[in-house]
Amino acid sequence: MRTLAGLVVGGVTAWVAFGFLLWAGLALAVVSPWPRGRAAVLARVHAKARRLAESERRRVMRFFDADLAGDYSGARALRYLGARGAVGVLGHGVLLLLALGLASVITMLLSWATGFPWALIEDGGKVTSATIAFAAVPGVLLFYLNLTGIAGIAALERRVAARYLGPSTTELLRQRITELATSRAGIVQAVDQERRRIERDLHDGVQQRLVALGMLLGRARRQGDSELLAQAHEESQEALRDLRDVAWRVYPAGLDAVGLRDALAAVAERSAVPVSIDYAPPAALPAAVETAVYFVVCEAVTNAAKHARAGRIAVRVTARGPDVEVTVHDDGVGGADPYGGGLSGLSRRVAALDGTFAVRSPLGGPTVITAGLPCE
Template sequence: MARPTVARAAGSLAGLALGVVSALAGLAFLAGAAPLLLSARARPRALAGAVRLAALETRRLELLGGVEVSGYDGRRALGYLARRVPLGLLAAAVLLLLVFGIGTGVTIAWQWGRGEPFDGIPPDPGVVAYIAFAGLVLLFLEIMGFLGLVAVERRLALAALGPSPTELLRRRIAELADTRAGAVAAVDQERRRIERDLHDGVQQRLVALAVLIGRARRGRSPERLDELLAQAHAEAQEALSELREVAWRVYPSGLDALGLQDALAGVAERAAVPVTVRYGLRGRPPGPVETAVYFVVSEAVTNAVKHARAGAVTVDVGLETAGSGAAVVVRVADDGRGGADPAGGGLSGLARRVAALDGRLRVDSPPGGPTVIAAELPCG
């Protein structure tokens, strides 16, 4: 955990240092491009140069965490370069203060460690404590300035080079169109599955039940009649059980009465392998989210038993809060053989169901396992 944090901090520091150089280069470019912008013939060359410099800036911004850019033209690139100049000079001042502070601290520690006074100041315990406290405060302020610069750099690049409101609206419309088409396809696929379950399961049970009742009516032996009625009773019980399963696949009515936690406990009880459910939600999520979570868990557990030959399944349900709001996150992991295909019928249907709620479904199932299916569903 510490190594990635240190790597990100080093990358951000390098990105700010390169930003000082790029700001000076941008300043020189703006000074040289100013006369060209006044000429209609030379203006395209100046704008093209601004686009190239902005492209280099986006590569530098990857060290700061990366920023989404989309279709910026020369004018937007020129405006970004102009606004970056004072920010680069401020970054230079922050970095110089950091280097000066570290150098001064090392020098003081070195001289006092050898018992020598620093600038005529002896290593008195009170003075050492004061200098150490002042150094920590200044280091904290330096780190806050460092983090603030990184945030301002990213926000400036996003505002100047990122997608415009029109582009964002166009993307949202395309996403909603895809989601609607996926929801229609998911409903049609679910309808076909219900029809298949009724035809291959319940209908066959009812046909067998009718045959047994017909044989019982034509029978003459009391012993044979009792046997046929017992078989008919068993077939009726099986038909009711399968009909109940089909109804739960359409909509788990237990969600309304029992809630999501108890409904998931029911999935675990009915599974053919041990299923551990860790439930971390305090309140009830919205109804559509609750239903989607239930189907994700149910389908994932079914796949783990039927296809992955898993020996155990773990289900984690919790709430995460991000910048865009809260989201219910469900994670189903099994110790099976892996190789699950996200484009398969069951998983693709789940992905469409989750996408209809603006959620995301991720499937990680390398050959040999384990398989992890994670869904993130916004809920406010």
């Protein structure tokens, strides 16, 4: 019904557009010998065309679910009014055929039910059951064709509006250049943040353990104490574990050796909070996408375990058409900051692959982190 209403309103505004274009043409023809007058009239025509086009843009967005930015010139608005005027008249013609068909069906049924003669039927104008049966097949077919025509007009309304009122090719290229420049700056910032974090991990973790290990070995050497040697051995194992964790945060070598599924299983095993993994991605993922998926899961699980006081974490890696979607859900206290160092770095990493990244974390939880990554 909403589509029908949009076509009815569009048919009316089409005639308004045609009237405006006729007025604009006559006004410009009258002042064409005078350049100043022509420029003044043209400016007014463009301004009025933009107002009419704006009302049409809102109609298309409301009735046909189109997404239009509304940034266009007066010249483009004029061209749109001319193109959509023809579409609106065509839509009115389709609706008129639908109304005539429905009126014929209702008249035939009433004539059949009441015995009232119908002028278009011979033999006294009586409608019989045979007449109804004979007219049913072509009637249903014509009704289907009419509905198809309505759907086609609605699609044409969206396409014409997108063609004339949407961003031009130059504007799309400019937006793309801006996005690429922003993502490049974000990647540089993310790399700098990751370097600082690695340095902090090495300084506060591995380096401190190695200092403690050296002190224990020195005491054990002076005192010949086997207990101190055992402590030194345990400290060396802890230092190796810390160093391995830092190396995995630089690049998870297990992705190349065992694949993404086993690498995510290793993340779940190392987590202090129980993690369930539902892994059903597209058949094959590019290496860059696998790396991004790994870091999204790893960072989200680490944050949930450290800060969210979560009792359980659920990870889903699923196909979304040809792309892959990653969702990390925890039952913690929420309040995660999407602009914090870790999550903002993930957002930039995903944006570098033309992906989408979203964080929903109300106070009290739960926290849901979602990333969509194109695989083509």
